[in-house]
Amino acid sequence: xxxxxxxxxxxxxxxxxxAICRGALESGVQxxxxxxxxxxxxxxxxxxxxxxxxxxxxxYFEFSTNEKVxxxxxxxxxxxxLKTLIAMKNFGLNVCIxxxxxxxxxxxxxxxxxxxxDDPSCHSSAQSEENxxxxxxLAHIPILEPSDPQECKDFVKLGFKISEQFKIPIIIRTTTRxxxxxxPVVLDKMERSNExxxxxxxxxxxxFITLPPRVLEMKKxxxxxxxxxxxxxxxxxxxxxxxxxxxxxxxxITSGISYLYTKEAxxxxxxxxxxxxxxxxxxxxxxxxxxxxxxxxxxxxxxxLEPFLEQEVERLAxxxxxxxxxxxxxxxxxxxxxRPEFVFSAVAKLSGEKYSQPKNTLQISIxxxxxxxxxxxxxxxxxSAVKKxxxxxxxxxxxxxxxxxxxxxxxxxxxxxxxxxxxSMGIGHGIKKATGQKLIAFIGDSSFFHSxxxxxxxxxxxxxxxxxxxxxxxxxxxxxxQPHPVSVGSDTGIKIENIVRAxxxxxxxTIDPTTNQEEMIETIKDFLxxxxxxxxxxxxxxxxxxxx
Amino acid sequence: MMVTGTGGxxxxxxxxxxxEAAMIEGYDIKTSExxxxxxxxxxxxxxxxxxxxxxxxxxxxxxxxLIMGLEAQEALKGVYFANxxxxxxxxxxxxxxxxxxxLTKNEISNSLKKISKNVFMIPAKEICREKxxxxxxxxxxxLSWAVFKKIIPxxxxxxxxxxxxxxxxxxxxxxxxxxxxxxx
Ligand SMILES: Cc1ncc(C[n+]2csc(CCOP(=O)(O)OP(=O)(O)O)c2C)c(N)n1
Ligand code: SF4
Numbered sequence: 001x002x003x004x005x006x007x008x009x010x011x012x013x014x015x016x017x018x019a020i021c022r023g024a025l026e027s028g029v030q031x032x033x034x035x036x037x038x039x040x041x042x043x044x045x046x047x048x049x050x051x052x053x054x055x056x057x058x059x060y061f062e063f064s065t066n067e068k069v070x071x072x073x074x075x076x077x078x079x080x081x082l083k084t085l086i087a088m089k090n091f092g093l094n095v096c097i098x099x100x101x102x103x104x105x106x107x108x109x110x111x112x113x114x115x116x117x118d119d120p121s122c123h124s125s126a127q128s129e130e131n132x133x134x135x136x137x138l139a140h141i142p143i144l145e146p147s148d149p150q151e152c153k154d155f156v157k158l159g160f161k162i163s164e165q166f167k168i169p170i171i172i173r174t175t176t177r178x179x180x181x182x183x184p185v186v187l188d189k190m191e192r193s194n195e196x197x198x199x200x201x202x203x204x205x206x207x208f209i210t211l212p213p214r215v216l217e218m219k220k221x222x223x224x225x226x227x228x229x230x231x232x233x234x235x236x237x238x239x240x241x242x243x244x245x246x247x248x249x250x251x252x253i254t255s256g257i258s259y260l261y262t263k264e265a266x267x268x269x270x271x272x273x274x275x276x277x278x279x280x281x282x283x284x285x286x287x288x289x290x291x292x293x294x295x296x297x298x299x300x301x302x303x304x305l306e307p308f309l310e311q312e313v314e315r316l317a318x319x320x321x322x323x324x325x326x327x328x329x330x331x332x333x334x335x336x337x338x339r340p341e342f343v344f345s346a347v348a349k350l351s352g353e354k355y356s357q358p359k360n361t362l363q364i365s366i367x368x369x370x371x372x373x374x375x376x377x378x379x380x381x382x383x384s385a386v387k388k389x390x391x392x393x394x395x396x397x398x399x400x401x402x403x404x405x406x407x408x409x410x411x412x413x414x415x416x417x418x419x420x421x422x423x424s425m426g427i428g429h430g431i432k433k434a435t436g437q438k439l440i441a442f443i444g445d446s447s448f449f450h451s452x453x454x455x456x457x458x459x460x461x462x463x464x465x466x467x468x469x470x471x472x473x474x475x476x477x478x479x480x481x482q483p484h485p486v487s488v489g490s491d492t493g494i495k496i497e498n499i500v501r502a503x504x505x506x507x508x509x510t511i512d513p514t515t516n517q518e519e520m521i522e523t524i525k526d527f528l529x530x531x532x533x534x535x536x537x538x539x540x541x542x543x544x545x546x547x548x
Numbered sequence: 549m550m551v552t553g554t555g556g557x558x559x560x561x562x563x564x565x566x567x568e569a570a571m572i573e574g575y576d577i578k579t580s581e582x583x584x585x586x587x588x589x590x591x592x593x594x595x596x597x598x599x600x601x602x603x604x605x606x607x608x609x610x611x612x613x614l615i616m617g618l619e620a621q622e623a624l625k626g627v628y629f630a631n632x633x634x635x636x637x638x639x640x641x642x643x644x645x646x647x648x649x650x651l652t653k654n655e656i657s658n659s660l661k662k663i664s665k666n667v668f669m670i671p672a673k674e675i676c677r678e679k680x681x682x683x684x685x686x687x688x689x690x691l692s693w694a695v696f697k698k699i700i701p702x703x704x705x706x707x708x709x710x711x712x713x714x715x716x717x718x719x720x721x722x723x724x725x726x727x728x729x730x731x732x
Pocket of ligand 2 (some may be wrong): 044543588
């Protein structure tokens with residue numbers, strides 16, 4: 001991490017996420033807020049360590065309680081003139097869209113870059129293989145897409161400049177293979193201030209109050225900004241055409257990680273189709289694209305996940321080259337991450353080269369190694385108590401995202417539904433209302449603060465009686481042990497049981513399941529027979545944060 | 549090259565050592581690693597590529613020169629990336645999977661030999677435990693072995709420098725000893 005603070009220029013091997021942090025530091029970032037989520041988690045971890053060391057001088061950082069709050073904190077900082085970075089994984093953006101849309105209308109005061117990390121192939125995500133791109137169409141927010149760590153750093157710096165010039169927040173969209181890619185990155189000189197950061201909020205209802213009729217004017221102003229940014233995008237070197245040496249009638253349009261696989265494929269077959277590499281996903285440099293496709297017979301769109309770019313190119317081709325054959329998802333799958341061999345195969349087909357995917361067959365089957373709760377994890381005691389207290393066949397188990405989603409794997413097998421953070425109670429309430437079947441909903445402590453509380457209040461308000469077990473392991477474990485409001489060492493004075501009681505829950509108990517197995521078992525039995533909602537707070541720290 | 553193993557075996561440290569050594573020698577480098585769920589004892593794979601010019605951090609199917617398995621069963625994951633010239637360098641260590649019958653060393657090496665002749669099964673865990681009193685450095689041992697045997701085309705000196713840069717001071721001596729041990 002010290003490498004990220006090196007004031008002098010040089011070359012260092014950096015992870016994509018480290019390069020993002022370096023880019024922000026070189027830009028003089030003043031305010032950073034985030035909620036953890038892989039593949040974006042290292043960004044928060046790095047700033048957490050940096051600011052802890054420097055005691056808040058020169059830079060403010062926080063892990064917010066969820067992404068919406070992180071976004072709003074960042075909005076407040078930007079409105080007060082600070083240079084702001086907000087980071088999250090793709091699902092986090094869903095949580096804060098409500099704030100994001102009016103934020104883009106209002107625009108920034110302090111330049112603001114929002115990092116959103118997608119995870120094609122769901123290497124470290126459950127839920128869905130979400131593609132962040134269409135948020136651009138919904139929110140009219142510019143999106144830049146780096147291919148490698150060097151670009152991560154450069155695009156963050158440029159992102160701040162664009163944001164400053166056009167007074168608009170910018171999204172930088174990474175994917176797992178970009179965020180968790182390493183390469184030598186050129187570091188520029190960096191000045192770091194030791195001053196305490198002080199911004200100033202200057203009242204300006206025209207910018208900060210999004211009421212009609214003004215809000216429609218703001219929309220008009222936003223669309224005008226986008227037109228200007230589009231002409232910036234037309235001229236930007238981020239969207240670059242790499243000309244071919246031969247008389248090819250076939251071209252390739254690509255971006256992000258797919259660009260690297262495209263380069264590899266062209267080198268492999270020694271063909272030099274012209275390539276248009278897009279650094280902007282939105283607004284697209286439409287004139288540049290039209291110019292690029294003009295003389296072509298075919299264009300291959302090397303695009304990961306859904307064909308958003310392909311559709312745009314098809315639309316533009318109607319205006320500039322209606323005979324053009326646009327090839328995308330016909331050749332490259334829209335499920336799972338892009339892989340170099342997919343591009344090899346497509347490039348080979350188009351260039352008439354031979355390529356057959358090598359197939360090695362193994363006589364033995366590769367054993368599947370599923371992740372497991374760590375040995376010594378306090379959750380094992382929760383599992384054993386539940387198994388002793390109830391017949392698992394007769395109870396529905398609601399799961400969620402966190403280490404405890406591993407309850408679904410054998411030999412535990414205690415998970416009958418699993419969706420997103422904060423959902424186990426809400427869905428459990430619906431099942432209870434619909435069926436009356438016995439139900440236990442699990443939720444982690446970080447998830448409880450993230451988005452659990454409204455659902456808990458709903459069970460009281462609308463009177464259902466699930467048993468909720470809040471797994472208070474005093475950390476956000478799954479994403480790398482980030483702090484939260486009641487994590488180890490916290491000075492908030494908040495107690496989950498007090499919150500639960502204040503929500504109107506009468507049956508509530510805090511139990512350490514590792515030392516009080518009997519009490520845990522008896523309470524589960526007792527609470528499951530109640531007519532109103534009940535909550536057990538199973539309190540024991542994760543073994544990685546427990547004080548030794 | 550590709551390194552396979554299970555969460556907690558130090559794959560990312562190996563990735564760092566090789567890439568720092570490759571940087572010392574002036575190569576272009578790209579690597580790819582995964583964080584998150586893989587750390588809970590699941591399977592992990594990392595990819596390291598260095599050379600005159602490297603575009604992609606992922607190895608294309610069938611294009612690996614070296615597949616290093618820190619756990620023998622996990623080495624089979626490398627098959628997707630292997631071709632008849634690929635070298636398999638495998639720690640004989642088998643970490644059983646709950647409720648499953650583990651594969652044997654012979655099953656693994658026999659089936660890999662059908663793909664490539666270059667399969668090295670090394671009892672790295674045993675050697676390290678016997679000579680150094682700990683098996684945590686088995687990864688460093690395999691890596692160093694591959695360097696001395698010229699399977700990884702990097703100078704021993706660069707790897708030693710990289711070790712010094714990457715390994716925290718309190719574990720450095722042990723790792724240097726491991727490196728020396730692999731020379732023999
Ligand atoms: C909206 C959203 N943000 C972030 C994540 C990433 N994420 C997955 S699990 C998790 C942490 C859960 O922590 P906690 O509830 O305390 O459970 P633990 O892992 O400690 O068991 C996070 C932040 C996500 N899945 N969805
Ligand atoms: S990281 Fe902590 S909470 Fe997660 S499985 Fe391991 S011990 Fe349990």
